[in-house]
Amino acid sequence: MHIRDFELDELPHAGKQSAWLDIGRRPDGDNWRLPLLTVIGAEDGPTLLVLAGVHGDEYEGIAAIPQVYSETEPQDLRGRLVMAPVCNMPAYEAAQRSSPIDGLNLARVFPGDIDGTITRQIAGWLCQKLLTRADFLIDLHTGGIAYELPTLIGYAHDDGELGQASLEAAAAFGAPVMWGHPLPLPSGRSISAATSMSIPSLYTEAPGGAGSDPDVVACFRDGVLNVMKHLDMLSGDLNRRQLTHHLVGDGNLDTVIDAPVDGFFQREVTLLENVKAGQRLGAIVDAAGVESAQVDADQDGVIIMLRGLPRVKAGDGIAHITRSFRPRSQD
Numbered sequence: 001m002h003i004r005d006f007e008l009d010e011l012p013h014a015g016k017q018s019a020w021l022d023i024g025r026r027p028d029g030d031n032w033r034l035p036l037l038t039v040i041g042a043e044d045g046p047t048l049l050v051l052a053g054v055h056g057d058e059y060e061g062i063a064a065i066p067q068v069y070s071e072t073e074p075q076d077l078r079g080r081l082v083m084a085p086v087c088n089m090p091a092y093e094a095a096q097r098s099s100p101i102d103g104l105n106l107a108r109v110f111p112g113d114i115d116g117t118i119t120r121q122i123a124g125w126l127c128q129k130l131l132t133r134a135d136f137l138i139d140l141h142t143g144g145i146a147y148e149l150p151t152l153i154g155y156a157h158d159d160g161e162l163g164q165a166s167l168e169a170a171a172a173f174g175a176p177v178m179w180g181h182p183l184p185l186p187s188g189r190s191i192s193a194a195t196s197m198s199i200p201s202l203y204t205e206a207p208g209g210a211g212s213d214p215d216v217v218a219c220f221r222d223g224v225l226n227v228m229k230h231l232d233m234l235s236g237d238l239n240r241r242q243l244t245h246h247l248v249g250d251g252n253l254d255t256v257i258d259a260p261v262d263g264f265f266q267r268e269v270t271l272l273e274n275v276k277a278g279q280r281l282g283a284i285v286d287a288a289g290v291e292s293a294q295v296d297a298d299q300d301g302v303i304i305m306l307r308g309l310p311r312v313k314a315g316d317g318i319a320h321i322t323r324s325f326r327p328r329s330q331d
């Protein structure tokens with residue numbers, strides 16, 4: 001079935017199904033197809049949309065969604081659980097962050113365009129057919145092959161209704177790190193599209209690398225189930241990880257400390273380390289091991305992202321620093 005003909009509202013009540021939806025034409029003449037896992041509850045309730053594989057090299061969310069699906073039964077569910085485990089299928093097939101077809105980053109083109117190139121089509125259909133029907137969005141990311149972040153839940157940090165819904169759900173998700181982002185969120189993301197539709201949302205990050213860490217998969221699986229309990233879609237106690245850090249920053253990983261030159265990045269700090277502005281974070285060395293540039297902290301704060309893949313080109317993101325959250329009463 002083409003996704004244009006898919007209607008969430010027409011799925012059978014108290015049912016569970018996995019489907020493949022055609023979304024656009026492949027260069028070989030076949031169709032790009034996205035898997036969609038849905039559980040429609042026996043009772044009415046909210047619609048939760050869960051995405052993964054927006055970046056094609058981020059694996060734990062892709063692994064967690066089928067676990068959530070297998071653990072959720074229609075008779076236990078109030079509302080609708082709608083999950084797309086691999087959103088950017090061209091990038092997933094190529095094991096890379098962005099699409100090899102049009103070169104676009106799916107997390108920069110939301111709300112998309114169903115008449116655009118394949119990446120814009122995917123974003124457009126996800127928005128038109130799924131996000132518009134949702135009451136809450138969770139987008140499961142990790143650092144992918146090139147970047148490392150702590151296992152975290154990201155939320156909209158704002159005093160308004162949407163921010164409060166996002167914050168409370170982030171606390172329920174139960175990741176070791178919470179990272180709040182003041183509105184407006186950087187544009188082009190699924191969560192910024194959701195925010196523009198007044199739909200509260202969360203996203204995750206995790207250390208990444210080329211594998212799929214079972215502990216991160218379990219944290220993501222439990223986190224989605226926890227949010228469903230928080231939204232009263234499921235009954236039961238939350239199964240949360242201990243919170244170690246509550247951080248706040250713009251969360252825009254497009255504006256980070258960049259590699260000044262090509263080379264091999266040697267880090268001298270670790271994730272979640274406290275650093276001071278001007279502190280040396282590491283160095284870029286050449287292939288003979290000779291230092292060609294030093295990389296320094298651009299501000300005081302906490303290391304939230306570090307380059308994991310040592311080989312860098314000038315302009316690649318190396319590190320990002322954010323701040324600890326200080327409740328107003330402590331100011």
Ligand SMILES: [Zn+2]
Nearest residue numbers: 055058141142
């Ligand atoms: Zn990502």
